[in-house]
Amino acid sequence: MTVRVRFSPAPTGYLHVGSARSALFNWLYARHTNGTMVLRIEDTDADRSRPELISAICESLQWLGIDWDEEHHQSDRFDRYVAAANGFLESGHAYRCDCTQDAVKERAEAAGSAGYDSFCRDRNVAPGEGVVIRFRTPDEGIIGWDDLVRGRVEFDCAVLEDFIVVRSSGVPMFHVANALDDLEMNITHVVRGEDLVNTTPRVLLLRQAIIDNRPGEEHPPTPLYAHLPLIVNEKRQKLSKRRDDVSVGDYRTKGFLPEAMRNYLLTLGWGPKDDVEIAPIEKFIAEFELADINKAPAFFDIKKLEHFNAEYIRALPVESFVAAGTPFIADIDPALFATLAPFLQERVKRLEEIPSFLSWVVGDPDEPSEKDWSNVMGKPEVPAVLDLVIERLATADWTPEAIGDVVFGVGTELDTKTQLPVRLALTGSRSGIPLFEPMAEMDRGVVLDRLRAARART
RNA sequence: GCCCCGUUCGUCUAGAGGCCUAGGACGCCGGCUUCUCAUGCCGGUAGCACGGGUUCAAAUCCCGUACGGGGUACCA
Secondary structure: OOOEEEEOOOOOOOOEHHHHHHHHHHHHHHHHHOOEEEEEEOOOOOOOOOHHHHHHHHHHHHHOOOOOOEEEEHHHHHHHHHHHHHHHHHHOOEEEEOOOHHHHHHHHHHHOOOOOOOOOOOOOOOOOOOOEEEEOOOOOOEEEEEEOOOEEEEEEHHHOOOOEEEOOOOOEOHHHHHHHHHHHOOOOEEEEEHHHHHHHHHHHHHHHHHHHOOOOOOOOOOOEEEEEOOEEOOOOOEOOOOOOOOEHHHHHHOOOOHHHHHHHHOOOOOOOOOOOOOOOHHHHHHHOOHHHOOOOOEEOOHHHHHHHHHHHHHHOOHHHHHHHHHHHOOOOOHHHHHHHHHHHHOOOOOHHHHHHHHHHHHOOOOOOOHHHHHHHHOOOOHHHHHHHHHHHHOOOOOOHHHHHHHHHHHHHHHOOOOHHHHHHHHHOOOOOOOOHHHHHHOOHHHHHHHHHHHHHHO
């Protein structure tokens, strides 16, 4: 039996890291088993779905290197869901209900319980305005499944309310589409977030009802479920689009490499047994098993993501780094960026940091802090150092080697270290990329002006 | 309220009864390399939520407690 998994986003927002991780685990399993990855757009709710988001979601998936073998849109299969729901009505699996939402809520509160009280089960409500179709859930019994991640999960049917399968607008609810599609698309493994655990009994019931209504037909076995632990924020709550910065596109904008993102995401809720957690994706495809996924939620640690990203950036051939970094350099001369790229590659954690390392080369230096200035420039030998450097740089060859010879040569003569005062005078900071290459790229006059200005302040 | 679930260093994870005086990674701290920073290398810090069982032996199995999370829509 070939494995068929599906990733089923609703186009109600951009792809966020939680969904991306679900997609990734589906994909890893599909590739691990040589199975089929299905992308199913769950756009049954026309009011909330935004078609333009479908392409945004697909782009984010592609950016991450997650590809798919089949693509379906539930909006194309609308009639099937309606037919299935009508079948429920005919077979007695479902019934019409004309209770208003307020009435349901009031009665629930009065009874001290939550949910719908099956009020319309035997009222034979006629079709009409404000009428929904509800599923007749069993009054007793246990419904459960063996979850690949969580083990046996069971629900008492007594706590299952008669849930809505068709809205008053005539549009079936997602459970119906879900159950029908998983059945007809031959899905063998359902890998999704833990937040869907509670809807699983409904889907299982619906699937059985669909099968009941198709006597004589062959049906695939019930899929195996794997409910993934959630990805949480620092408060250990489910990542929310409103509270947290979670869109995959945002990470792309900040200069995270897709390989780093993908590699980091797969360490949340799953871990390689050999302790090698940064590696080519093929290694993880080979190792990945749904049964090895953890049960506990995982915190999305941006620091560790940055470390992964920095590792991936450093591992790039320099031409690739230049190509990846170019979209982030704003109005900096691409040739300048290319010559200084090796220095940046070693220091940058996110590609968006590139310009900040170059600001003093292409523009004004930072204003040094009082403390740095007095610590570095307050030394008694500094005026002499600066004077000599200025004098010799005025006539030196304008190459990194010659500039370096001047600066270090003065240091040797005066028996002191000379880089720091020169650096502070030029950049305004004690730290940064090596000095002489960028200096050689700058205008000699600008360099001398900055050194003279610093000398004047000593 | 009701239903479902979780708990190994601050964080992510390895661990499926003896290999665990619990391993790796991020972070943090220290050292070496270095006339800046960074990289690289070396070292350190810190954890089985708690209480009962079961067993010759428990981070691993069972029960309870505590804490935490998810769900409870005519969203998915």
